Amino acid sequence: MQNYTKEVKQFVEDHATGITLVVAAGVGLVALRRWLAGGVCRSKVRLDGKTVLITGANTGIGKETAVDLATRGARVILACRDMTRANTAADEIRQRSGNGNVVIKMLDLASLQSVRNLAKDILENEERLDILINNAGVMMCPKWRTEDGFEMQFGVNHLGHFLLTNCLLDLLKKSAPSRIVNVSSLAHEKGEIYFDDINLDKDYCPQKSYRQSKLANVLFSQELAARLEGTGVTVYSLHPGVIRTELGRHFWPTIPLWKRIIFQPLLLLIKSPWEGAQTTIYCAVEESLEKTSGLYYSDCAPKEAAPQGHDAATAKKLWDVSASMVGLA
Numbered sequence: 001m002q003n004y005t006k007e008v009k010q011f012v013e014d015h016a017t018g019i020t021l022v023v024a025a026g027v028g029l030v031a032l033r034r035w036l037a038g039g040v041c042r043s044k045v046r047l048d049g050k051t052v053l054i055t056g057a058n059t060g061i062g063k064e065t066a067v068d069l070a071t072r073g074a075r076v077i078l079a080c081r082d083m084t085r086a087n088t089a090a091d092e093i094r095q096r097s098g099n100g101n102v103v104i105k106m107l108d109l110a111s112l113q114s115v116r117n118l119a120k121d122i123l124e125n126e127e128r129l130d131i132l133i134n135n136a137g138v139m140m141c142p143k144w145r146t147e148d149g150f151e152m153q154f155g156v157n158h159l160g161h162f163l164l165t166n167c168l169l170d171l172l173k174k175s176a177p178s179r180i181v182n183v184s185s186l187a188h189e190k191g192e193i194y195f196d197d198i199n200l201d202k203d204y205c206p207q208k209s210y211r212q213s214k215l216a217n218v219l220f221s222q223e224l225a226a227r228l229e230g231t232g233v234t235v236y237s238l239h240p241g242v243i244r245t246e247l248g249r250h251f252w253p254t255i256p257l258w259k260r261i262i263f264q265p266l267l268l269l270i271k272s273p274w275e276g277a278q279t280t281i282y283c284a285v286e287e288s289l290e291k292t293s294g295l296y297y298s299d300c301a302p303k304e305a306a307p308q309g310h311d312a313a314t315a316k317k318l319w320d321v322s323a324s325m326v327g328l329a
């Protein structure tokens with residue numbers, strides 16, 4: 001034993017610099033990972049008797065948000081386009097939250113008819129709607145069109161949610177205080193609304209389209225908050241962070257294999273879906289936000305949106321254009 005201790009001591013003395021570097025790198029990596037994980041929603045508020053609707057809740061951030069809100073006692077409606085995947089997710093959410101009051105409903109945001117059908121179902125069958133979370137999203141897909149002929153990312157990420165929210169406003173008002181949470185992205189910062197070519201027919205670029213749609217989420221939140229002032233319905237938009245989800249499904253396969261291999265270890269540093277859901281949950285439940293509306297959040301704290309994200313004239317114009325595109329009076 002004495003010999004063994006001596007050998008260890010000797011080893012440490014001989015390799016002091018190397019050991020210090022390894023320990024420092026380890027501590028540094030753990031600290032970096034913690035920092036990248038971002039804020040956590042600390043609210044312990046219960047949601048018994050409340051109803052929440054989350055779009056795109058069968059995977060990623062939406063599913064983790066659903067688990068949290070179901071754990072708080074809410075009735076959670078998962079609005080999804082693939083009923084098989086939705087069923088599997090609902091089973092998992094019921095099991096992880098211990099709450100059986102989790103239901104699935106069909107919603108394809110790439111179809112205005114599907115959006116209207118879901119809204120009709122909710123208005124006819126739900127007594128209340130306390131939290132609407134517009135979470136579903138598609139990123140950097142090829143040049144696809146929705147059933148109604150809109151460019152896919154603008155159509156799903158913005159127009160579908162714009163129509164759904166407007167159709168559900170009366171129920172949200174009736175259930176006030178209630179909240180609308182729009183999941184945007186940091187990508188809005190480089191976004192622009194191309195009013196003269198909103199479907200990007202002249203110059204389609206997957207990235208440009210995603211950025212436009214995420215800027216639209218921020219502008220929609222701002223204009224909606226202004227229109228809902230005094231109703232008890234508050235609105236929030238947010239960047240969830242960079243998260244390991246299926247969002248890169250269209251973009252990832254376009255990257256050369258060697259780059260994907262190099263990126264692999266870096267993926268361990270980005271947020272898990274649970275970490276990525278924290279800001280959405282924060283905006284949905286945090287008590288101190290009850291009186292604020294129309295702001296943008298990141299890492300469970302308010303953040304200044306890009307200048308084009310709080311331009312009232314653009315927000316108003318986008319509202320009018322969107323209303324006309326989806327056929328709202």
Ligand SMILES: NC(=O)c1ccc[n+]([C@@H]2O[C@H](COP(=O)([O-])OP(=O)(O)OC[C@H]3O[C@@H](n4cnc5c(N)ncnc54)[C@H](OP(=O)(O)O)[C@@H]3O)[C@@H](O)[C@H]2O)c1
Pocket residue numbers: 055056057058059060061062079080081082085107108109110135136137138139156183184185186239240241242243244245246247248
């Ligand atoms: N992950 C990130 O790093 C990140 C960063 C910034 C912002 N965000 C935003 O976070 C939100 C959630 O993304 P995520 O990362 O959780 O991605 P995800 O894992 O790909 O989940 C997206 C969800 O949206 C649904 N969806 C897509 N198209 C739809 C449609 N036409 N109708 C109804 N649902 C549809 C998907 O359904 P299927 O499973 O049927 O396809 C899925 O449930 C998105 O709005 C995204 O822009 C994510």
